[in-house]
Amino acid sequence: MAALPKHILNGYRVLDMTHVLAGPTASRLMAEMGAEVIKVEFPPQGDVSRVLPAHKNGRSGYYTQQNRGKRSICLNAKTPEGRAILTELLKTVDVFIENFAPGVIGRMGFSWEAVHKINPRVVMCSISAFGQSGPLSSLPGFDYIAQAYSGVMGMIGDPNGPPSFPMVSMGDISTGVHAAAAIGFALLHRERGGEGQYLDISLLDAYTGYHELNIHLYSLTNGEVEPTRSGSQHFAVCPLGLFKSRDGYVCIIALQNQWAPLCRAIGRPELIDDPRYCDNAQRVAHASEVIAILQAWCDQQPDDEAILAALQAERVPCAPVLRIGQVVSHPHMLERGTVRVVKDPKLGEVLMPGMPLRFSGFEHNQPLDAAYLGEHNEAVLSEVLGYDAARIEALRAAGVLYANPET
């Protein structure tokens, strides 16, 4: 097989029955850390993300971003032969990840109870919207559905209108990070003499965990304080919000220590000790005035750089709200590899987010290729399971194995 990147997870094998986003994110991080990830797809389409735009030379950028560095086998899991292959693979792996709706993997014959019997050493991780238990668990779920139930969606947007939802799949991706974390700790447990175990990771648990204070604040005040969304200005901290600039918007934050520097930065030192603005409570009480002062100052600046330079000179926390085109060309992003150039055999050079886990002992942003559908059917069955060429060809002819080099 192709060389895996020299990294922490060398020597671990992962059976990856995930699709679209949360699950593939977990196994993608493991591939970037050197695990041998065998992704299982089903004919004729494979992972539905293979048909998501944009495409180039038949390859989906979406699929590529989430699946670089994984081997692809494509088989019909409804056939006895297909299931037998999966069972045999399970005997050889360290980790098994799936993100079907709860119950589906069990009906395929690979519930935790079954998997644990097949291989007591395996760490199995199920990823779902609501988790494997509880009254919502059987409902269909996507990122935004879990976001809505968690209370996070209600915390985003204008307080006098409908919530807004982020046009990023932060729930799926961060849940994939949660799953990778749990798998890492479960492997650590195994290395220290423990057994395999089952991990139940959900978008709802991850999203709900993002309430750093909303839940306990509501609880401790017996419901008297029910935090809600606050638009583009924070309801309880002032100034903390977005201001129109020539080029778009800038975010400006001044907590107590930053009020004096902010006043100096905008050339209004007389406001530092103004009793109307002397502490956060006063500034919140006079928020419309504070916001108007800052907006008027922004309006007077020749460009966004001038706003940022003046504030940065006083170390006032500030940022331009970057558009995607600005993100991908920002010097910090490129120097740090937060946005990286990926070279794909079919896509060519394409920009993608960098690997967010950085280890001093290993290369960051490994060169890895995405696979076409079923690209590693022969390699996996021969190298891992010892099937000979005739047996593999018979499985192919019988429609158990499938491949599509055009993907």
Place this chain on the structure above:
Amino acid sequence: MAALPKHILNGYRVLDMTHVLAGPTASRLMAEMGAEVIKVEFPPQGDVSRVLPAHKNGRSGYYTQQNRGKRSICLNAKTPEGRAILTELLKTVDVFIENFAPGVIGRMGFSWEAVHKINPRVVMCSISAFGQSGPLSSLPGFDYIAQAYSGVMGMIGDPNGPPSFPMVSMGDISTGVHAAAAIGFALLHRERGGEGQYLDISLLDAYTGYHELNIHLYSLTNGEVEPTRSGSQHFAVCPLGLFKSRDGYVCIIALQNQWAPLCRAIGRPELIDDPRYCDNAQRVAHASEVIAILQAWCDQQPDDEAILAALQAERVPCAPVLRIGQVVSHPHMLERGTVRVVKDPKLGEVLMPGMPLRFSGFEHNQPLDAAYLGEHNEAVLSEVLGYDAARIEALRAAGVLYANPET
């Protein structure tokens, strides 16, 4: 010392020089998994989160949520004796976490180079807004600042107005999860014979990673497609958005497979094959009509339950946009422990988010107490470093050690 929960990280010791949120989240997860976490705070205030509301009996709910299960030592790190204690502790720990602005920990004498010399086995994790390298790294940063630079903030809110920002610290908390994941893999590396190493985790890297498609879509189309925020209705998928209901808002999603079920659910089967709505491209082209049809149907329903029941009966993905008061009382949340009752010695019973990492081999949602400032000064110095009572008392009298049982 008090018994640690029986869990995966038993036997590991963490020196935790973190404050407020991203760092404390990483060490909090480790405490929940049984690590001995020694949190270092500075007199007289300690972690600034101790003064964040709401308080009860002198204790902050905010501090408690992020710091349950950690021991607290409070010392003056500007004194030679304070630094000597930290150096001696570093010789005994497996993990060292800090989230000061880049450079600060080095000026305290505990850069990675110094720490690695003190203890080559230690895994050191630095958490920052922009990372330890690159032109932005020295700027002051908070969650929203990194969110703005990452391009995520620009993807949230009404397309014709300013962005909105979420009233949850999802960046800090999910970056803490990234850090915990990286630490887990670094410990795994050590258990397999490797050395300690340095981990550079940033909010900007984590946030940028949430762009599941925006960056490669912009890149593959050579900038012709620049995704941006889309308010409360998705610009490229229809229907996917929020609808006003009697009680608030509901989120409704129908991808291709769900259009027919949705039409049946709302009693409009004739729309299934209507050429204006037959596929997503057509529905997006007629989005205002589709949205109006769904809103009119919602308006006719007697209550939110009726909307959800009709859609769920056809397995159309949907959700109420829950307010915090609804989140904390939802049966699924409570049954699953996604929201849990924490019993704190000073706060009493208070609701908090549950532990998002669930392991079949270990108890979920461990009972853990938060510490008052400096509560474990004596215990840590005597048990871990072998100081006798006279030496500890001398350090206390000299102002090197500090405690405040009222916190």
